Amino acid sequence: MLxxxxxxxxxxxxxxxxxxRAYFRxxxxxxxxxxxxxxxxxxxxxxxxxxxFLQVLHADLRKAPQEGYLTExxxxxxxxxxxxxxxxxxxxxxxxxxxxxxQPAKSYVQPEPLGVVLVIGAWNYPLQLLLSPxxxxxxxxxxxxxxxxxxxxxxxxxxxxxLPRYLDNDAFACVEGSVAETTALLEQRWDHIMYTGGGRxxxxxxxxxxxxxxxxxxxLGGKSPCIVADDADLEVAARRIAWGKFTNAGQTCIxxxxxxxxxxxxxxxxxxxxxxxxxxxxxxxxxxxxxxRIVNSQHTLRLADYLGDGxxxxxxxxxxxxxxxxxxLMRNVNLSAGVMQDEVFGPILPIVDLDDFSKVEEFVNxxxxxxxxxxxxxxxxxANGILSRCSSGNACVNDCMMFMxxxxxxxxxxxxxxxxxxxxxxxxxxxxxxxxxxRRRNILDIDIRYAPYSNRKMKFLRxxxx
Ligand code: NAD
Numbered sequence: 001m002l003x004x005x006x007x008x009x010x011x012x013x014x015x016x017x018x019x020x021r022a023y024f025r026x027x028x029x030x031x032x033x034x035x036x037x038x039x040x041x042x043x044x045x046x047x048x049x050x051x052x053f054l055q056v057l058h059a060d061l062r063k064a065p066q067e068g069y070l071t072e073x074x075x076x077x078x079x080x081x082x083x084x085x086x087x088x089x090x091x092x093x094x095x096x097x098x099x100x101x102x103q104p105a106k107s108y109v110q111p112e113p114l115g116v117v118l119v120i121g122a123w124n125y126p127l128q129l130l131l132s133p134x135x136x137x138x139x140x141x142x143x144x145x146x147x148x149x150x151x152x153x154x155x156x157x158x159x160x161x162x163l164p165r166y167l168d169n170d171a172f173a174c175v176e177g178s179v180a181e182t183t184a185l186l187e188q189r190w191d192h193i194m195y196t197g198g199g200r201x202x203x204x205x206x207x208x209x210x211x212x213x214x215x216x217x218x219x220l221g222g223k224s225p226c227i228v229a230d231d232a233d234l235e236v237a238a239r240r241i242a243w244g245k246f247t248n249a250g251q252t253c254i255x256x257x258x259x260x261x262x263x264x265x266x267x268x269x270x271x272x273x274x275x276x277x278x279x280x281x282x283x284x285x286x287x288x289x290x291x292x293r294i295v296n297s298q299h300t301l302r303l304a305d306y307l308g309d310g311x312x313x314x315x316x317x318x319x320x321x322x323x324x325x326x327x328x329l330m331r332n333v334n335l336s337a338g339v340m341q342d343e344v345f346g347p348i349l350p351i352v353d354l355d356d357f358s359k360v361e362e363f364v365n366x367x368x369x370x371x372x373x374x375x376x377x378x379x380x381x382x383a384n385g386i387l388s389r390c391s392s393g394n395a396c397v398n399d400c401m402m403f404m405x406x407x408x409x410x411x412x413x414x415x416x417x418x419x420x421x422x423x424x425x426x427x428x429x430x431x432x433x434x435x436x437x438x439r440r441r442n443i444l445d446i447d448i449r450y451a452p453y454s455n456r457k458m459k460f461l462r463x464x465x466x
Pocket of ligand 1: 120121122123124125129147148149150151177178179182183196197198199201204218219220221222252253254343345371413418
């Protein structure tokens with residue numbers, strides 16, 4: 001199968017999809033044993049090349065091996081293992097009741113594969129965000145083309161090299177490239193498109209999908225607020241917020257984008273965050289082997305621009321050539337400036353203090369629905385109130401990002417932060433069609449539905465629908 005369309009035209013993309021579709025139609029991918037084999041092969045691909053994967057993650061984003069292992073590799077192992085363990089249950093038809101008028105009959109919901117799926121990945125978790133959607137794509141019995149992000153070229157190259165060595169080449173292909181290649185792929189007719197990235201390209205993806213009435217899952221981003229109440233355990237909160245924000249140098253779609261709290265809490269939290277940052281990355285984070293880099297100089301310059309949007313109270317050092325920005329805390333930020341209008345997606349944490357803490361919900365609800373919402377408090381009623389009145393793709397109380405580890409929780413956005421979800425069975429459902437089936441027998445053909453109609457039939461019908 002083609003693994004590089006970099007010089008290819010729409011015709012090559014069309015041929016690639018046609019080949020995959022022909023294989024899908026052969027029925028091979030619907031076999032549960034085939035799905036299991038592919039999932040095991042995917043796991044093997046990662047485990048046999050773990051060191052190489054950790055190296056390319058380091059090359060692309062200077063990810064520390066431990067961080068790469070936790071957030072990308074072990075994440076995928078858990079994902080695959082959970083899927084292999086649960087697949088038998090997920091593929092089973094689910095019986096439902098058949099009403100009297102249909103008797104004798106059996107009714108059930110039968111998951112069936114969709115066909116050929118396009119998976120477009122993002123650069124910030126270049127391995128996990130490409131392969132984690134592929135797990136349910138395979139589990140549901142589909143073929144797929146995966147398109148890694150060109151902004152993480154080392155990981156993209158390695159996936160393109162290894163995938164054809166481990167997976168069924170008649171069913172899967174990896175296409176590397178950037179806008180031209182993605183555009184050629186998007187011209188094609190898919191049975192589902194799964195896109196992870198920003199909203200601007202999300203609109204392009206959805207527009208292309210609309211031409212073929214193809215369903216989409218859009219995993220987007222946004223500004224995820226982190227509300228810290230006055231009663232929060234600030235020692236714990238500082239550690240967890242710093243971890244959530246500065247892992248992968250802040251380039252995480254569910255990183256807390258900004259802190260929202262009272263002035264008093266901001267005054268107490270700021271020195272704790274400063275201390276935690278020193279503990280985690282030392283006095284000179286640039287020399288820390290555990291601190292990552294910005295994906296490229298363009299994004300580093302974008303982030304550097306935000307430093308003028310408020311008062312830098314920690315960090316603020318930038319080296320564009322090294323794609324480095326120190327873990328940075330900001331206060332007194334201008335709410336109408338870039339740092340509070342755009343998703344930060346980097347190592348800058350604005351701490352926004354409100355004169356009136358009761359306005360937090362209004363603050364959040366006046367903005368786009370976020371991908372994640374964090375609340376730090378000891379007060380369950382306060383957390384419940386915020387969670388019930390503020391919509392978000394995902395939410396976590398007294399921590400950041402940890403919900404990602406629960407395989408049974410769906411992961412996805414709402415409103416501007418995306419549509420559709422995956423992880424665990426939710427992913428299996430996304431890449432399956434749930435077909436409604438009724439099986440009838442040839443006996444007891446009650447005549448009340450057939451013309452000629454009569455009062456007797458009407459009476460009987462009324463009786464049955466009571
Ligand atoms: P990106 O630049 O890697 O783009 C994503 C994909 O879109 C790439 O594969 C790229 O080749 C393709 N692409 C880029 N321009 C295109 C075009 N004009 N036409 C067609 N395809 C094109 O990623 P990004 O957008 O910089 O990612 C950052 C954003 O993604 C942030 O907003 C972040 O929050 C979000 N994100 C969301 C999730 C999630 O799971 N919800 C995960 C990671 C990132």
